[in-house]
Structure formats: structure tokens, C-alpha cells
Amino acid sequence: xxxxxxxxxxxxxxxxxxxxxxxxxxxxxxxxxxxxxxxxxxxxxxxxxxxxxxxxxxxxxxxxxxxxxxxxxxxxxxxxxxxxxxxxxxxxxxxxxxxxxxxxxxxxxxxxxxxxxxxxxxxxxxxxxxxxxxxxxxxxxxxxxxxxxxxxxxxxxxxxxxxxxxxxxxxxxxxxxxxxxxxxxxxxxxxxxxxxxxxxxxxxxxxxxxxxxxxxxxxxxxxxxxxxxxxxxxxxxxxxxxxxxxxxxxxxxxxxxxxxxxxxxxxxxxxxxxxxxxxxxxxxxxxxxxxxxxxxxxxxxxxxxxxxxxxxxxxxxxxxxxxxxxx
Amino acid sequence: xxxxxxxxxxxxxxxxxxxxxxxxxxxxxxxxxxxxxxxxxxxxxxxxxxxxxxxxxxxxxxxxxxxxxxxxxxxxxxxxxxxxxxxxxxxxxxxxxxxxxxxxxxxxxxxxxxxxxxxxxxxxxxxxxxxxxxxxxxxxxxxxxxxxxxxxxxxxxxxxxxxxxxxxxxxxxxxxxxxxxxxxxxxxxxxxxxxxxxxxxxxxxxxxxxxxxxxxxxxxxxxxxxxxxxxxxxxxxxxxxxxxxxxxxxxxxxxxxxxxxxxxxxxxxxxxxxxxxxxxxxxxxx
Numbered sequence: 286x287x288x289x290x291x292x293x294x295x296x297x298x299x300x301x302x303x304x305x306x307x308x309x310x311x312x313x314x315x316x317x318x319x320x321x322x323x324x325x326x327x328x329x330x331x332x333x334x335x336x337x338x339x340x341x342x343x344x345x346x347x348x349x350x351x352x353x354x355x356x357x358x359x360x361x362x363x364x365x366x367x368x369x370x371x372x373x374x375x376x377x378x379x380x381x382x383x384x385x386x387x388x389x390x391x392x393x394x395x396x397x398x399x400x401x402x403x404x405x406x407x408x409x410x411x412x413x414x415x416x417x418x419x420x421x422x423x424x425x426x427x428x429x430x431x432x433x434x435x436x437x438x439x440x441x442x443x444x445x446x447x448x449x450x451x452x453x454x455x456x457x458x459x460x461x462x463x464x465x466x467x468x469x470x471x472x473x474x475x476x477x478x479x480x481x482x483x484x485x486x487x488x489x490x491x492x493x494x495x496x497x498x499x500x501x502x503x504x505x506x507x508x509x510x511x512x513x514x515x516x517x518x519x520x521x522x523x524x525x526x527x528x529x530x531x532x533x534x535x536x537x538x539x540x541x542x543x544x545x546x547x548x549x550x551x552x553x554x555x556x557x558x559x560x561x562x563x564x565x566x567x568x569x570x571x572x573x574x575x576x577x578x579x580x581x582x583x584x585x586x587x588x589x590x591x592x593x594x595x596x597x598x599x600x601x602x603x604x605x606x607x608x609x610x611x612x
Numbered sequence: 613x614x615x616x617x618x619x620x621x622x623x624x625x626x627x628x629x630x631x632x633x634x635x636x637x638x639x640x641x642x643x644x645x646x647x648x649x650x651x652x653x654x655x656x657x658x659x660x661x662x663x664x665x666x667x668x669x670x671x672x673x674x675x676x677x678x679x680x681x682x683x684x685x686x687x688x689x690x691x692x693x694x695x696x697x698x699x700x701x702x703x704x705x706x707x708x709x710x711x712x713x714x715x716x717x718x719x720x721x722x723x724x725x726x727x728x729x730x731x732x733x734x735x736x737x738x739x740x741x742x743x744x745x746x747x748x749x750x751x752x753x754x755x756x757x758x759x760x761x762x763x764x765x766x767x768x769x770x771x772x773x774x775x776x777x778x779x780x781x782x783x784x785x786x787x788x789x790x791x792x793x794x795x796x797x798x799x800x801x802x803x804x805x806x807x808x809x810x811x812x813x814x815x816x817x818x819x820x821x822x823x824x825x826x827x828x829x830x831x832x833x834x835x836x837x838x839x840x841x842x843x844x845x846x847x848x849x850x851x852x853x854x855x856x857x858x859x860x861x862x863x864x865x866x867x868x869x870x871x872x873x874x875x876x877x878x879x880x881x882x883x884x885x886x887x888x889x890x891x892x893x894x895x896x897x898x
Contacts, residue, residue: 349704397883401890403703404646408842409883411835416879423873430872536831540711547708577727581719587712591705592697 299476308558312461316454323453329565330460331522334467336546336557338514343543344552345475346507347487348399351407351539352414353515355394358534359387359417360516365434365529366427374439376524380463383520384513391512395505411536418534433530437523448524456525463521467514472554474510483507484552544583547590550597559598616747618865624753626860627760628819632833633840634767634852635808641784641847643801645695646703648710650812651830651837652717657683657813658825659721662730672735676817684810691805696798714830722827729826732817752821759818763811764853771849780804784847836863839882845892855893 315326335357342348360383367373367382398409421428428434441447442459449455474480485493486500493500523529532538541564549560572579594601636650660679664670670678690713698706734752742751771777782790783797791797816825823833840859844851859878866874886892 343704349707351707397887401886403644404640404838404846405842405886405890407646407703407707408835408838409886411838412879412882415835416876416883419873419876419879421873423870423876425872536834543708543711547704577719577722580715581723584712584715584717584719587708587715588694589712591701591709591712592694595701595705 308555309461309465316457316461320452320454323457325565325569327453327456327460327525328522329561330457330464331518331525332542332545332561332565333557334460334464334521335515335518335542336549336561337464337468337471337554338511338518339542339546340551340554340557341471341475341483341511341514342508343546344556345480345487346483346504348504348508349407350410351536351543352410352412353511353542354534354536354539355410355414355417356387356391356512356515357519357522357538357542358414358421359390359512360384360519361523361529361533362421362428362519363387363516364439364520365437365523368437368439369434370427374437376439376442376459379439379524380517380520383516387516387519388509388513390516392505392509395508395512399501399504399508414534414536414539418531421531421534429530431531433528433532435528437527437529439524439527448527450527453525460521460525463517467517468554471514475554479503479506544587546597548586548597550599553599556597556599563598614747617749618868619861620749620753620757622861622864623760623857624750624756624860625819625822625864626857627756628815628822629836629840629860630760630853630856631763631815631818632812633815633837633844633856634763634849635804635811636837637841637844637849637852638780638784638847639801639805639808640841642780642787642797642804643699645699646706646710647695648707648834648838649713649717649830650809651833652714653683653687653809654812654816654819654833655721655825655827655829656686656717656816657810658732658816658820658829659725659730660813661817662732662820662825663725665733672732672738676814679813679817680810683813684806687809688802688806691802695805714834718827718830725827727827729824730820732820732825734821756818756822760853764849767849776800776803780847835879839878843882843885843892845894848892848894851892851894 312326312330316323319326335353338356339350339353342350342353363383363386364376364379367379373379373382394413398406398413401409422430425431439448442455446455446459475483482493482498482503485498486503490500519533522533545560545564546557547560548564549558550556567582568579571582590597596603632651632654636647639645639647639650657679660682661672661675664675664678665672694709694713698709701709738752738755740751741748742754744754771781779790779795779800782793783795783800787797816829823829836859840852840856843859844853844855862878862881863875866877870877
């Protein structure tokens with residue numbers, strides 16, 4: 286018996302394919318090919334991880350949020366404040382604490398916010414982020430307020446690999462390793478029965494209720510896991526750049542990660558890779574010379590994506606490939 | 613500052629928020645469209661007012677009227693050509709589209725006018741102070757409060773006493789039923805979208821003195837406009853009125869007493885309020 290193509294595709298989606306090694310090989314290759322751009326590369330890796338965390342809630346669970354930087358910022362400020370005030374500057378345990386703090390924050394806020402939907406939910410995610418930003422502004426004695434905390438110091442990773450302030454070699458490999466570990470965990474998660482039920486909730490909420498799935502509990506859990514991953518991204522960002530300021534909690538970062546994910550294509554994990562690289566490359570080359578033109582370009586791109594290319598760059602690539610095959 | 617001055621200052625700011633947000637509330641209630649670009653129309657209106665006064669020497673009132681008409685026309689055009697394609701699209705697409713539109717507006721204004729803050733030259737009769745008997749207060753703030761109250765009264769009459777108003781109310785409550793009764797909801801929406809954006813433009817011009825006017829305006833006040841609309845209840849004009857006044861006063865008080873991070877309480881209160889009443893002040897339970 287031959288299965289229909291769509292069923293076959295769904296049944297084998299979880300298998301690793303040869304091309305999936307490509308991004309990792311490219312990332313390692315970039316380490317040797319572009320030794321002068323590793324600070325930028327580290328930034329790309331951090332944003333990939335952040336966009337991946339958003340993909341879990343937005344792409345898989347279908348929760349539209351404008352405030353995901355709340356969790357990135359929570360992770361960032363956790364490691365920064367631990368290092369500055371408690372002398373806790375061991376990086377790996379810092380990551381774990383950041384994930385825990387951001388995850389708990391996601392669990393708590395998801396628990397209350399996900400009762401609502403639509404505009405109200407959108408608003409509340411925005412308010413939560415603004416609340417944290419203003420709180421960080423208010424308690425400037427702890428957080429450095431508007432100016433932030435520069436010059437944070439962290440211990441060598443595993444006691445051996447010193448952070449490399451000049452060339453970012455250690456930071457790059459560290460961010461890559463963290464991204465790889467998080468990606469594997471996320472990939473397993475979205476292809477598990479849990480991940481499938483999230484997709485079910487996104488596609489048909491009523492039916493998932495009808496088949497007796499614990500809809501809200503699953504959404505809250507996905508939100509918390511995503512928040513923890515965003516927290517890890519924020520923590521790596523602070524450890525790599527050794528400073529933190531209010532911008533990690535701002536609307537600009539939240540909108541940026543949303544744009545990255547949409548640009549790459551959501552609900553497919555690899556969209557985060559493509560989107561972050563494309564967006565940051567363009568930003569890096571254009572925004573310094575022509576900041577206003579850059580903003581104009583991003584705006585027009587967003588309008589066009591919303592109108593014509595809802596599945597982003599990878600979606601466009603898929604459509605082209607399909608057309609090619611039909612010839 | 614004494615209580616009365618704080619109250620008046622807050623009310624004036626609240627009236628500006630009301631004028632800007634009321635259109636957003638009605639259009640969101642009517643079409644369920646998540647329009648994050650509404651503040652952009654307010655900014656365009658503000659710039660139209662400032663530029664018309666500076667370059668053409670128009671008086672303040674005429675410049676406001678011009679801003680209203682120009683932005684209403686632009687909004688109607690955008691609604692027909694672009695917004696209309698996304699009515700059935702997902703919330704995410706609407707969010708992306710309108711954020712993109714905000715970026716285009718912000719960049720467009722920065723490119724054509726420049727990134728600096730613009731000031732409005734008020735006419736002489738709106739400058740200075742007015743003696744209310746029990747205290748002296750800025751004339752312009754008092755005029756804003758009077759204008760806001762008049763606008764609220766006019767909108768109330770328009771909604772409750774005219775045919776179009778009845779059609780809008782019917783369509784907000786039950787769009788399909790209204791359509792079955794022969795209401796042309798599409799045309800109604802273009803009309804309210806244009807009028808709402810025009811009002812936002814007037815609000816942008818009126819409020820430039822209080823909220824400031826620079827290209828970052830639509831992003832800076834995005835959360836406030838949304839809070840007013842969500843707390844007021846979608847499509848409820850009176851709800852928007854009271855929510856805007858409450859937010860204006862609260863914001864004013866907090867900025868006086870906690871200049872650093874005081875607005876934190878506004879967000880906390882909004883979250884608590886919307887969790888208790890997700891439908892807003894006067895909204896009906898969905």
C-alpha cells in the first residue's frame with residue numbers, strides 16, 4: 286500500500302536529513318574563514334537561539350506575542366546581576382539559573398496571560414515586557430537603570446576557556462555549542478507527541494478541545510519552555526558582550542526577533558537560522574551607513590511579506606522548488 | 613503641585629489620548645483588525661499641522677482641519693488598497709503588516725522632515741494662563757479638556773442618534789446579522805477607518821504640545837493607545853473616554869512622583885484589570 290505524499294511527509298518529518306548538517310558545518314567554517322567577524326557571528330548565533338525560542342510559541346503553538354524580549358531580558362539581567370552583586374560569574378551555572386528564572390517567569394505569566402486571546406493577549410505580552418523594562422529602570426541601584434551595567438566579568442568556561450574580549454573566538458564557539466544543544470532539545474520536542482499536539486492546537490483549537498487534549502496546560506508549558514530558551518539566549522548575549530542595558534527588554538528587540546522569524550519562515554526551526562543571518566547581515570552592512578533607509582527597507586519588506594510571502598524566505602524557496610519539480 | 617493642577621494636567625493628556633485612540637477602538641471593534649499603525653496616522657497628522665503652519669502660514673485651527681482631511685484621505689486609500697486584503701488573514705499577518713507600515717511612516721518622516729522634535733506654534737489666545745477663580749492654569753490644557761468633552765458629546769450623539777451610528781453599533785455587536793439586514797459593512801468600515809484616522813491626526817496635532825512630536829512617536833505611544841482601547845472595551849466610545857482620562861491622570865501623577873520607571877504601575881494595573889475584565893470597562897463578554 287502506498288501512502289499519500291502528505292501523510293508520508295508527515296510521518297517521516299522527524300528523521301534527520303543529510304542537509305541538516307549544513308548550517309553547523311557552515312558555522313564552523315565561518316569560524317576559520319572570517320576570524321575578524323566573530324563578534325558579529327556570536328550576535329547572529331544568539332539571535333538564532335532567541336528566534337528559535339519564539340518559533341516554539343509562535344510557529345508551533347500559534348501564540349502571537351509582542352513581548353518575547355521580556356524573557357531574553359530576564360535571562361540577561363539574571364546573569365548580569367548575579368555577576369555584579371553576588372560574585373556568581375561561573376558561566377554554565379549562570380545559564381542554568383537564567384533558564385530557570387526566565388522559565389519560571391514564562392510559566393507564571395503564561396499561566397495568567399494565556400487565559401486571554403487576540404488583541405488582549407497581544408497587549409498583555411507587550412505590557413509584561415514594558416513592566417519589566419520600567420522595573421529595571423526604577424531599581425537602577427541593582428540594574429544600572431538606563432545606562433546599564435558595563436564591564437561584567439565572567440570566569441573561563443569549564444574553568445579552561447577564557448572569554449576572548451578582542452576576537453570573540455571563545456564566545457563564538459560557546460554560543461554555537463549552546464545553540465546546538467538547545468536546537469537538538471527543541472527539535473526532539475517539536476517532533477514529540479507534545480509538539481504535535483501544539484501544532485494541533487494551532488491548527489484547530491476546537492477540535493483539540495473536543496478530543497480532550499489539555500489545551501491550556503500544553504500552551505502554558507510551551508510558553509515556559511520557550512521563555513527558558515529565550516532566557517538562555519539573553520544570558521549568552523550578556524556573557525559574550527560583558528554588558529547589559531535596558532535595550533535587551535525593549536520593543537525594538539521584541540519586534541526584531543519577530544521580524545527575523547517571519548523573514549526566515551516560522552514553524553520550521555530552520556527559518557530562525559536563515560532569518561537571523563539575512564536580517565543581521567543586512568543590518569550590519571546597511572544600518573550604519575543608511576539607518577533611515579534601512580528602517581524603510583525593513584518596513585516595506587514586512588508589508589510585502591505579510592501580503593505575499595507569508596512563509597518567509599524558506600517558504601519562497603519551497604514554492605520555487607515545487608514549481609521546478611512540476612515542470 | 614496641588615491636587616487640582618495635577619488633575620487638570622492629567623485630564624488634558626487624557627483628552628489627547630482619547631482623541632487619538634477613539635478611532636482605533638471603533639475600527640478594531642468593527643473588523644477585529646489589529647492595527648498597530650494607528651499611532652502612525654496620529655504622527656502624520658501632527659506633522660501635517662506643523663508643516664502647514666510653518667510653510668503656508670495657516671492658522672492653528674485650519675491646519676488641524678487640513679491634517680484631519682489629508683490623513684483621512686490617505687487612510688481611506690490605504691484601507692481600500694492594502695488593509696482590505698488582510699481582513700481574513702491571521703492576526704500575525706495583520707501585526708506584521710501594520711508594524712511594517714509604522715516603520716515606513718517613521719522612516720518616511722525622518723527622511724523628508726528630519727529626526728528632530730517639532731514644536732507647534734500655538735495662537736496667542738491659547739497661550740498663557742487662564743484664571744478659573746480658584747486657580748490659574750495653562751489655557752491650552754483647559755482648551756484641550758473642553759475640546760475633548762465636546763468631541764465626546766458629538767461622538768455620543770453621532771453613535772446614538774444617527775443612522776450611520778446605529779449601523780456601526782449593530783456591526784460591532786454582530787457583524788453577520790448587520791450584513792443580513794442590509795448594512796454595507798465594508799463601506800461602513802472604510803468610512804469609520806478614514807474618520808478614525810482623521811481624528812487620530814487631529815489628536816496628533818492637538819497633542820504635539822503635550823506628547824511631543826518626533827518620528828518615534830508611533831512606537832513610543834503604541835502601548836498607551838492599545839491600553840486605552842483594550843481597557844475601554846473594543847468599539848465602546850464611552851469606555852475609551854474614561855480609560856483615556858484614567859490613563860492620562862495616572863501617567864501624569866506617576867511622572868511627577870516617580871520620574872524613573874513609575875509607569876511600571878500602569879502596566880501592572882492594566883494587566884490586573886484585563887485579567888479581571890478581559891472585555892474591558894464597558895465591553896460585553898464574548
